[in-house]
Amino acid sequence: MNTTPTTLTRRSALTLLGGSVAAGLSTASVAADANRASWATLAKEARGQTVYFNAWAGSDTINAYIRWAAQQVQERFGVRVEHVKVSDAADVVKRVRSEKAAGKQDGTVDLVWINGENFLAMKREGLLYGPFTDRLPNFALVDTRGKPTTTLDFAEPVAGMEAPWGMAQLTFLVDSALTPKPPQNITELLAFARANPGRVTYPRPPDFHGTTFLKQLLLDLNSARDAFYKPVTPEAFARASASLWAYLDSLHPQLWRAGKQFANNAATTRQMLADGELRWALTFNPNDAANEIAAGRMQASVMSYQFPGGTIGNTHFVAIPVNASAKQGALVLANFLLSAEAQARKADISVWGDPTVLAVPRLSAQDQKLFVGKTVAGQVHNAAPAIPEPHGSWMAPLEKEWLDRYGA
Incomplete structure (x- = not known):
């Protein structure tokens, strides 16, 4: 044919x-x-290494979780993990900077818990090893599409230089028995403070939570937000911040101790809320109140909520310094922290309550079951949209100006 x-x-x-x-x-x-x-091959090379994991140590529950992860990595992969307890990641950045300047190749930091301006500084100064996330088998489980802040750190592209570890979002706390209808935006918050003089405050910047609250105000007071996601300029800062200072000038006289003093940190505001001294507090972990209630440190009537229009959210990460002594071990630890098992344990209210970075619906049916938990008192019932953090360069001038105006 x-x-x-x-x-x-x-x-x-x-x-x-x-x-x-x-x-x-x-x-x-x-x-x-x-x-x-x-x-x-990499995992084989990592055996016998000791990873010095520099991580914030201000929470007993977080410290306990890190101990568990260290034990698992030791038993499964032969990698020893030492939790170097730090109070401020900026101190770790300074140490890595000094070691690099001195030509020290076997650095004292192998993995660091980091994000925001500290990541920005390390990335720009060439203090980071990588890109490395594409080498982590478990990075494929991360929800990079549904959780875009897993690839953007305070508007700065991560570019594989740090691995996402957990999610966070600005969340507010009230005792529903005393405040059944909490303020739903910053206009209502000002009215609430006026109606409850001395019963509202926020942490003193440069405490992270206090600065985050300022950024929330800054975003809510400016409908045009494009400038916030670019490196700051003096002109852009002056223009965008004018409404913030006007708002704070109205808010501060209504605050605890008339705005002449501020709480040291978010934990203090939560304790003051539990003691009845405050009627409103804040946190950056949506599950903090649930943890406090479970531990008996807060009344079961305390509720968590977010402004319906959205609150600032971000991802926290782990990164490897350029002069890390145990890079292979650090990669093994970072990969384990992204496993379904480790992420589910971290998300468990009874363990830590830190939201996962993984795309849970894409996991195996067996792994998805790890994330199924009961709704408990204190959890956020109606999660609001997460507003991405402004570019990290906005933090320093924001904190400096606040201190100049109100820090005396």
């Missing part, structure tokens, strides 16, 4: 297409095998 040119073309195309698909599958398979082999 004669074959027309058209038929020949179609057959040839199908043959070529089949060959291309097969080649593509073969290439992908080879790449996957190579990645597995590469990770196996």
